Amino acid sequence: MEKFRPARPDWYEELFAKAMEEGMRSYEAEVAGYKEDLFRSFTGTSKKVLELGVGTGPNFKYYAHADDLHVVGVDPNKQMEKYARGAALAAGLLPTSFTFMQGVGEDLPVEDGTMDAVIGTLVLCSVKDVNLTLQEVKRVLKVGGQYLFIEHVAAQDGSFLRFTQSILDPLQQFFADGCHLTRETGEQISHAGFSDVNINMTYVPTISIISPHVYGIACK
Template identity: 40%
Template sequence: MAIVRFVLCLMVEILVLPVTILQYVGIWDSLYKRVFPHLMCRMTTTINDKMGKVKKELFDKLPEFASSSGLTILEVGCGSGANFQFYPWDCKVICTDPNPNFQRLLESSGAKNEHVKLEKFLVASGEDLSPVASASVDAVVCTLVLCTAENVDAVLKEILRVLKPGGAFFFIEHVAADKMTWLHFIQHVIQPAWRYFGDGCYLTRDTRASLEKANFSQLNVKNIVAPLTSLIKYQIVGYAVK
């Protein structure tokens, strides 16, 4: 089976070779970064419709981590601000995303959700949140973001750095299917193409393992089967306390 998977992966690599070349010379990344925000804006509407109950249940816990000055949230990989509607009233939100083309859509979402105060938008990757001061936020949020990170451990290290003592990291992330399933096999086969059309997403990532070995004092996580496309239906939901 391993040989079959290798051969099929190689075939997919050959099929996407033109895209690989465009990526190498910098053309694909430039074009995709302009188009992706608009595609993602449409997709998040569908995701919110199907995952709204999960998001509401999770984010209803956010006020528990507010400090005396209120609740300050850092959203890493904010995209178009799809999570704003689920955030509590009067919270302050700092948003980061490595794609600057999300800013206009993000500001539009902020204007529609007047209960949220959008403090600023920073062009930054999760691996380098240096514009955000250490121990400065009450909560960090990531939803379907860690799958695209180049280094998940580095992102989690940065999240721990910016969180105040007792602050929490809230997450909803898709993970690889069980190794004994056909879906796990398919995820590996199409991964060479998926990375280009999924904004660098890794279908085969075991994000839960990364969370378990990070230096959080408490980890509250559960596995769910989301009502989304099969490739990303296996997800983990929860929060981790610094």
């Protein structure tokens, strides 16, 4: 794990986990509409789901009601576990249906071809190697498995927002646990070798610095 994400002090991990738990509520309320639509189009036949960079577990409420579901939440920050576990229980998952694994997207701690779905929201901004993480997503998915993603990406070249993002990028990486503001993640997902990619773009007016978002579903 160290190769892809140097260890942070415990106090930093806890501070970031608490900031995500408390600071993202208005963001989550703002994106709830399109998250609901996206997760509704997620087939519901998924029994084994991996959440990449699960964080505090804000997505469970959109899908955890499915029967016979087992969710593996992978995150390098161990302090996320208590929040994610609380969110899993609140969403109706049995305690035995959620496993937290400390790990990184670049080296997922699960076997090849074992997952029906991988979910990743606001994660590829933070991993060290986006392309390697996408190859890992494909590796752990079963053939026909789905990768559901929501990622914030660089604004349009030449726009004032894009200029602001490049100025603030180093600060964002420092204060937001390695999060980059200027990645072209949509392009990388489109060219990662999935058999089918459905990709959409939207804006998040109130937190425009992490706007636009790309979201959709890719199939292995």
